[in-house]
Amino acid sequence: MTLRPGVTVVIPFHAARELNGMLERAASSVRAQTHPTELVLARDVHAKGAALTRHCGLLEVETQWTAFLDSDDTMDPGHIAALVACADETGADYVYPWFRVVGGSDPFPMFFRRPWDDDAPHSTTVTVLVRTGLAREVGFVSTPLEQGGEDYAFTLGCLAAGAQIVHLPEKTWTWYHHGRNSSGTPGVGDAGPQPVRRRAQRTRR
Helix, strand or coil: CCCEEEEEEEEEECHHHHHCCHHHHHHHHHHCCCCCCEEEEEECCCCCCHHHHHHHHHCCCCEEEEEECCCCCEECCCHHHHHHHHHHHHCCCEEEEEEEEECCCCCCHHHCCCCCCCCCCCCCCCCCEEEHHHHHHHCCCCCCHHHCHHHHHHHHHHHHCCCCEEEEEEEEEEEECCCCCCCCCCCCCCCCCCCCCCCCEEEEC
């Protein structure tokens, strides 16, 4: 597939996030972006977890850039515009911003505004902007939290693939801690079996 210019946001989700309104909140924040942005909603039909569901959504992307968002979080309206501007300015393949936290505290404050160092990689989050071809090459796999989780595995994979990784030292999205977080793991928090099978959906803003 020849990828066309543009950005697509992939949101993996499970049934509970539809029922409790979190998915709509997340999707609405994507639709409110000031930068033209497409959206792929990838449903976790067989309780495989966020990583594999995110990868299925990634395969539906038709644009050169992909951004990711968890179904219980939100982007500020200027989130995508800021990441794209950073990528254009620096030539980065992978840009990660920072977040504000609602319902908890930042577990990684030491990494905010700390420039990326290839020789001392640290976990970012999965809320990043990345070249779609690179993301597909690396892929997403479920990784235990004690090993850094899926986002760290993905970041290390991008680094190993030769990606230029850049930190945008701005808080452009909100990470919600709500006691039902699944951390991408099937059967944890509000994650569970999905009774209805549905393909990823693509919408254009």
